[in-house]
Amino acid sequence: AQTVTQSQPEMSVQEAETVTLSCTYDTSESDYYLFWYKQPPSRQMILVIRQEAYKQQNATENRFSVNFQKAAKSFSLKISDSQLGDAAMYFCAIPSGTYKYIFGTGTRLKVLA
C-alpha cells in the first residue's frame, strides 16, 4: 500500500530565507507522480508543484523547487526567498491507483517578518 510521511508538523522561516519541507513515501508503482499542495489559512488548497517520477530533473515553479530522490523515496519542497504569503499548510501527496490520492499529515509553515 502507498504511504506518505511528513515528519515535520510545523516549520518556521524568516522572510526572504529558504526553507525545506520533507516528505517520504512508499509505493509499489514504477511510474507515478508526486505533488505538493498548499492550503493557506481559510482558503482553498492549490497545487504548488508536480514531479513525474520517471524524470530525473527536479521540478521547479518560480521560488518553489523539489529535491526528488527516487531511490530514497524522498520528495522535499524547497521554498526560496520566503514571503509572508507562503504561510500555509503544505501537503505532500501521491496517487494511489487510478483515482485515489494519498496525502501526508501536513506541515504548517510560519513565515516570520
Place this chain on the structure above:
Amino acid sequence: DVKVTQSSRYLVKRTGEKVFLECVQDMDHENMFWYRQDPGLGLRLIYFSYDVKMKEKGDIPEGYSVSREKKERFSLILESASTNQTSMYLCASSPGSYKLFFGEGSRLTVL
C-alpha cells in the same frame, strides 16, 4: 479558472441530524472526491465518484453516503450526525490528469 464551490463554509448541527454537504464544479470534470481533514491526520478520502451515479468508498466511508445525480454536483450525506464527525470537509474535482481542484472547505461542528 476551475471553480469548485461548496455550499456552506460553516455549519453547526445537532447529534442525530441529517446533514447535506453539497459541491459543484464548473469544468465538466469526470472525477469528484470528498475528503475529511483533521489535525495530525491529514486528508482522508471518504468517497469518490468517477462518473454520474458511480461512486466508490474511500478509506473512511462509515457514517457517510454520497450522491451524484448530475456530473457537476457531488453531495456528501451524514444520515445521523455524530460528534466524531466534527471536522473540515473538502470537496475536490479532477479531469483525470492527476491534478485536484479543491473547494474552500466546509467546517462542520456537531453538538
